[in-house]
Amino acid sequence: MRITLWNLMLILLVVLAGAYAYAGEVTVNIGQPFKAGGKAYPAGHYKVLAEDGSDHINLLNLDKNTDDVIPFTTRLSQREGEPGEVVFDKVDNELYLSEIYIIGMDGFFLQGAPGKHKHLIVKEEIG
Numbered sequence: 001m002r003i004t005l006w007n008l009m010l011i012l013l014v015v016l017a018g019a020y021a022y023a024g025e026v027t028v029n030i031g032q033p034f035k036a037g038g039k040a041y042p043a044g045h046y047k048v049l050a051e052d053g054s055d056h057i058n059l060l061n062l063d064k065n066t067d068d069v070i071p072f073t074t075r076l077s078q079r080e081g082e083p084g085e086v087v088f089d090k091v092d093n094e095l096y097l098s099e100i101y102i103i104g105m106d107g108f109f110l111q112g113a114p115g116k117h118k119h120l121i122v123k124e125e126i127g
Helices: 002-021
Strands: 023-030 034-036 039-041 044-051 056-061 066-071 074-076 085-091 094-101 107-109 118-123
Touching: 023 085, 023 094, 023 118
Parallel strands: 034 094
Antiparallel strands: 023 044, 034 039, 044 056, 056 066, 074 107, 085 094, 085 118, 094 107
């Protein structure tokens, strides 16, 4: 019985460690309202959570304690040695969340602004 319980605990530990290794987050302070996944969001303090193998990201508004699931279009290549960041497409005064980069993971591309636009990059908050 002890051996079986020990083996189960070891398997659980390996599974949890694997899940942790493939999950990531980036925390940013976004200074103006923006759109993502067809929905409008207020300016504020946000955490983006992502897991490898998932088809969406979770967008947490830390000021209002809300959480939304947003599908992404495709994965982007990982940026080695770069801090985490989110990239917005900017058209006039409107921002559209379009790219997310989390340290140690491939990036995420979301449907951004239609037509011609500029980019606005918001770097990850450290500490």
